[in-house]
Every structure is written in C-alpha cells, then in structure tokens.
Amino acid sequence: MSTRALIVEPSAPSGVGFGEIADPIARPGQVLVEVLHASLNYADLNNAQSGHVAAGAPLGLDAAGIVLPRAPGRTSSPPSDPSRAATASPTWVPMR
Numbered sequence: 001m002s003t004r005a006l007i008v009e010p011s012a013p014s015g016v017g018f019g020e021i022a023d024p025i026a027r028p029g030q031v032l033v034e035v036l037h038a039s040l041n042y043a044d045l046n047n048a049q050s051g052h053v054a055a056g057a058p059l060g061l062d063a064a065g066i067v068l069p070r071a072p073g074r075t076s077s078p079p080s081d082p083s084r085a086a087t088a089s090p091t092w093v094p095m096r
Contacts, residue, residue, distance in 0.1 A: 005058045006040060008048045015048035016040070021058055026068075035065040 002020040009017030026032045044059045 006060055008053050008055050008057045008059065010055050014045065016059060019056060032068040033063065033065040034068055035063045038063040
C-alpha cells in the first residue's frame with residue numbers, strides 16, 4: 001500500500017510537493033504515531049532544496065500525536081500515550 005506525504009520534488013519551485021510513498025511500518029524498538037499536528041520547518045525546506053536528499057524522500061522533522069499499538073520489541077509508551085517528536089529523518093505521513 002501507499003500513502004500521500006510531503007516529499008522532495010526538485011521540479012517544484014520550493015523543492016516540496018505531494019507524492020505517494022510506502023506505508024510506514026514500525027520495526028522492533030520503534031513506534032508508529034498517529035500524527036495530529038506536524039510542521040514543515042526551515043530544515044525540511046533546506047533538505048528539499050539542497051540536492052542532498054533524494055527526490056521523492058518524505059519531509060517532516062517535527063510532529064505530535066498518539067502512539068499506536070505496540071510494534072515488535074517495543075518496551076515503552078503504551079498505546080494512546082501522547083507523544084511528541086523531533087527526528088533526524090522524516091517519517092511523518094498520513095495513516096489511512
């Protein structure tokens with residue numbers, strides 16, 4: 001399956017566009033968060049315009065939401081805990 005996300009789009013004047021990416025999957029030790037609020041910040045725009053991030057890569061370093069049910073190997077943050085995050089790599093996409 002796939003979902004829509006803000007992605008690096010070199011042909012757009014801002015370097016940002018909407019596109020389809022694979023649905024996120026939590027690996028052992030990771031969580032999925034139902035994002036309720038997100039921001040596109042200067043670092044995201046810089047990443048999109050720098051040429052150092054691949055075309056089609058998702059953007060979005062800051063988000064807040066609700067932790068979804070456990071992923072394999074997860075030991076903290078029970079489901080429904082409020083969560084906030086700032087990540088080194090963008091991972092925020094809408095869940096269907």
